[in-house]
Amino acid sequence: MSKNRKHVAEFLDNALTDCAQLTPEESYFSYKGVLYPTSICKQETLEALESFEARKDDVILAGYPKTGTNWLDHILNSLESTAAKYTDEQMKKRIALEKELEMTPRLEFGDPDKFKRMEKLPSRRVIITHLSPHSLPKSIFRNKAKVLVLIRNPKDTLVSYFHFCNNFFCFPNYKWDEYFSDFMNGKVGWGSYFDHVAEWDKYIEDENIVAISYEELKENLNLGLKKIAKFFGFSLTEEEIQSVAEKSSFKAMKEKGSETHGVYGDVFFRKGTVGDWKSLLSESQSQEMDRRFEESVAGTKIGAKLKYEVYCKV
Template sequence: MSMNRKHAIKFLDKIFTDGSKLAPEEKLFSYKDVLYPVILCQPETFQALETFEARMDDIILAGYPKTGNNWLTHILNSLKITAEKYTEEEMKRRIDIEEQLAMTECLEFGDPGKFKRMAKLPSRRTIATHLSPQSLPSSIFKNKAKILVLVRNPKDTVVSYFHFNEKMPCFPASAWDAYFTDFMNGKVSWGSYFDYVKEWDKYIDDENVMAVSYEELKEDLNLGLKKIATFFGFSLNEEEFQRVVELSSFKAMKEIAHKSHGAFGEVLFRKGCVGDWKSLFTESQNQAMDRKFEECLAGTKLGAKIKYEVYCKV
């Protein structure tokens, strides 16, 4: 959502401070049978979520946690800023507004009053979320905002999520085997990965919805960015595309992680690779994940997008 990092860093630093004060059993709460971290989300915010009024020109990014959301949010903002050719004065005005409104990165993060404050943000707004479609405000679909759905193969997702939980004090720590079991059963923050992908698969043929995979962006970021730009109506020349690509590589983002995300940067930008699941998965876990994918996602369009046979087989 934000081009301004000052408030974002302050918010992220608070996560570390406040999260470390909580006992493990205090770190998560359940809302409609889905777990969420109390430091990031509030039940009252979910209750107020339906008051959010989407705009037709909003840029919505929906991705399950640890599928590349921060990376793609950065890309979307870079494409938007480059295409709309903000002047220095316009950029400063937008940054000042976001700072005054204390905007957080994710739709469901923060206090319930944020939705009224979001109405004061100038268009176009970039809005990220980890929520499934049935949990999103109805205005997003009613007003035909364009939604980019991000997916990543489940084996790399669970490994990345595990390492993230280890280092983030707002999540209860867990050993790998126990975390794997919780992930497979949907007993992690934001719920079941498999349910998430299945629910978004129902919308994949909508004209206002486009899917992109983490893996295809890693394979050819230039081509991926051009598809995304076309979907959202961003107009860039080849030189502008190349500049966004160069600034959006994992290496480039990791180098500025401390500046862009404070202490959170080291946690957020760990490896950024495909295939890291091989470092933790046992043979029995491999077989369990293969069966789960076949049961839940084989035959779906988003399941095909993930290219499970390519990225998740030994």
């Protein structure tokens, strides 16, 4: 039994209204050297992040944009609610409370007062963010909340992010070569992919943090779900794991996209494949990415989990 968060679509609709008034130059703002989309993030909210008080039993997912966070958001909610054995009435109350409290789909989205409202949410809270460790509230680490770090190979992340920006209202349209350059230089929403991965690598030995790759979930979703369930302490049977896996396939998510994300369902769930980078990257761009990966994260433990040689070489 998964949460049907229709208020996510409502949040996106409201953001569309705000976005319509923005020029391309106003689409982003910079906070501490990192760009954020103006229509869904506010500087005041980022400044107020430290007021968020994490709980030890929070279920936190952190992933750079377009690494599969919408997919894993659904999976985590399904695992949590299945393990908790909520009745239909309990589930309805939880969903109604989220809507009443105007919960936004990412920790850093929305207004700065949201952190006070989040205190009214019952445990276990499922919290999703695109933020790097240095931008997250310190209470997450102080209170030893568990964080699942989602990673995806940089070439597919780049291509997925490019298509997303050109099909989603919050971002100005880009030409491919222009976007490639901006991505490589960290001039995109949430900053540098490479810095994000390298920063999380510093925490990879923490017992409350574990990394999982988009690719390993695509290879064997059942095995990935068991790993996630064990990490968060979800007590689930083999049958329950299988049921969540079947309902969480990319095909199933895409079919329900209009239900969960309104008219933007096809934008959030475009292809869901591994290797789509071959459709856009030129040979020179591919080699440039290879060099950058080698220089920045190839030698890290989290970088090794990406299996770059398998997924990013022809």
